[in-house]
Amino acid sequence: xxxxKKIILTGDRPTGRLHLGHYVGSLKRRVExxxxxEYDDINILIADDxxxxxxxxxxGKIRDNIINVVLDYLSVGLxxxxxxxxxxxxxxxxxxxxxxxxxxxxxxxxxxxPTVKSEIQMRGFADEGLPVGFFxxxxxxxADITAFDATVVPVGEDQLPMIEQTREIVEKFNKTYGDTLVxxxxxxxxxxxxxxxxxxxxxAKMSKSLGNCIYLSDTPGTVKKxxxxxxxxDPQHLRIEDPGHIEGNVVFTYLDALCTDDDFxxxxxxxxxLDEMKEHYMRGGLGDGTCKKFLISVLEKTLVPIRExxxxxxxxxxxxxxxxxxxxxxxxKKTDAVLSRVRKSMRIDYFEDRNIIGEWENxxxxxxx
Ligand code: TRP
Numbered sequence: 001x002x003x004x005k006k007i008i009l010t011g012d013r014p015t016g017r018l019h020l021g022h023y024v025g026s027l028k029r030r031v032e033x034x035x036x037x038e039y040d041d042i043n044i045l046i047a048d049d050x051x052x053x054x055x056x057x058x059x060g061k062i063r064d065n066i067i068n069v070v071l072d073y074l075s076v077g078l079x080x081x082x083x084x085x086x087x088x089x090x091x092x093x094x095x096x097x098x099x100x101x102x103x104x105x106x107x108x109x110x111x112x113x114p115t116v117k118s119e120i121q122m123r124g125f126a127d128e129g130l131p132v133g134f135f136x137x138x139x140x141x142x143a144d145i146t147a148f149d150a151t152v153v154p155v156g157e158d159q160l161p162m163i164e165q166t167r168e169i170v171e172k173f174n175k176t177y178g179d180t181l182v183x184x185x186x187x188x189x190x191x192x193x194x195x196x197x198x199x200x201x202x203x204a205k206m207s208k209s210l211g212n213c214i215y216l217s218d219t220p221g222t223v224k225k226x227x228x229x230x231x232x233x234d235p236q237h238l239r240i241e242d243p244g245h246i247e248g249n250v251v252f253t254y255l256d257a258l259c260t261d262d263d264f265x266x267x268x269x270x271x272x273x274l275d276e277m278k279e280h281y282m283r284g285g286l287g288d289g290t291c292k293k294f295l296i297s298v299l300e301k302t303l304v305p306i307r308e309x310x311x312x313x314x315x316x317x318x319x320x321x322x323x324x325x326x327x328x329x330x331x332x333k334k335t336d337a338v339l340s341r342v343r344k345s346m347r348i349d350y351f352e353d354r355n356i357i358g359e360w361e362n363x364x365x366x367x368x369x
Pocket of ligand 1: 009010011012013045047050141144145153154155159
């Protein structure tokens with residue numbers, strides 16, 4: 001269906017606190033989109049049901065992390081007056097839509113989804129057996145997206161196969177039952193550094209199990225420890241006067257993602273911009289200690305307001321609960337409306353339309369003639 005609105009739907013699995021990788025790759029952008037005033041409707045879904053598809057034995061983990069994720073959202077500046085923050089399990093329309101869409105996708109097609117493929121390997125499902133629920137999560141994600149009539153889905157690169165699969169479901173649905181669903185498109189972060197912020201140890205991704213994250217809720221002491229104690233730089237840069245390498249040097253990757261020329265004026269006036277600092281490092285004569293100290297200042301400039309805001313929300317968890325409750329009520333209206341439209345197109349809206357009584361009567365009459 002053509003849409004003349006600009007509607008955003010995006011979401012996260014509540015499996016842990018959000019970290020700097022989430023901030024650089026998505027949260028910062030969401031706040032910008034929220035404040036751009038360009039969108040008619042912005043929705044953020046805490047995908048707790050999806051999180052259960054590979055945590056069925058530990059629902060307590062999901063329960064605990066819902067509050068962590070909402071606090072992260074609110075503290076980075078997502079504003080519940082401008083965006084609808086809601087929870088997947090509280091929106092029954094999503095479950096119904098998933099069930100209908102399952103009939104429009106083959107198991108072969110889901111098996112080809114590269115993100116699902118690698119997750120099956122990573123989680124050991126290839127050996128242990130693959131839960132049907134997990135296998136179906138891309139279909140439930142299509143339900144999430146279409147239930148809000150989303151036109152734009154801001155996501156990380158790893159989610160592109162999900163949006164591709166959603167688009168196929170939309171096309172198949174519209175072809176089979178008539179023009180009903182809106183075709184969404186993915187938007188991914190603009191540059192490489194935003195897309196993939198490495199862990200402090202230089203590994204490709206921040207991950208809880210590797211202990212290489214900087215969380216938005218970390219204390220200044222922890223941030224300092226992660227940078228000074230664990231951050232990977234250039235192993236060949238032994239003495240300050242040695243030439244250093246920028247490539248793969250996490251300090252510079254983080255600076256690429258976060259620092260501005262203003263930060264130099266404020267914290268490291270020896271240089272006017274990052275390029276100047278990099279040149280000196282490569283030439284030799286700039287020590288890792290100075291670079292790390294500067295990075296900590298830059299990180300704290302981002303993290304201090306987030307931490308302060310978080311502390312305020314943490315004092316008012318009752319308000320956070322009400323925000324979620326309110327978001328759910330709004331989201332239920334939107335998603336129920338789409339489900340009604342879907343059922344109408346499929347002509348399974350039996351109890352919306354009493355005309356079916358006449359239809360059934362005629363059917364029976366025909367049989368008697
Ligand atoms: N699969 C996403 C992730 O792991 C989370 C998610 C669930 C999502 N539903 C969504 C993202 C809908 C975008 C749109 O990060």
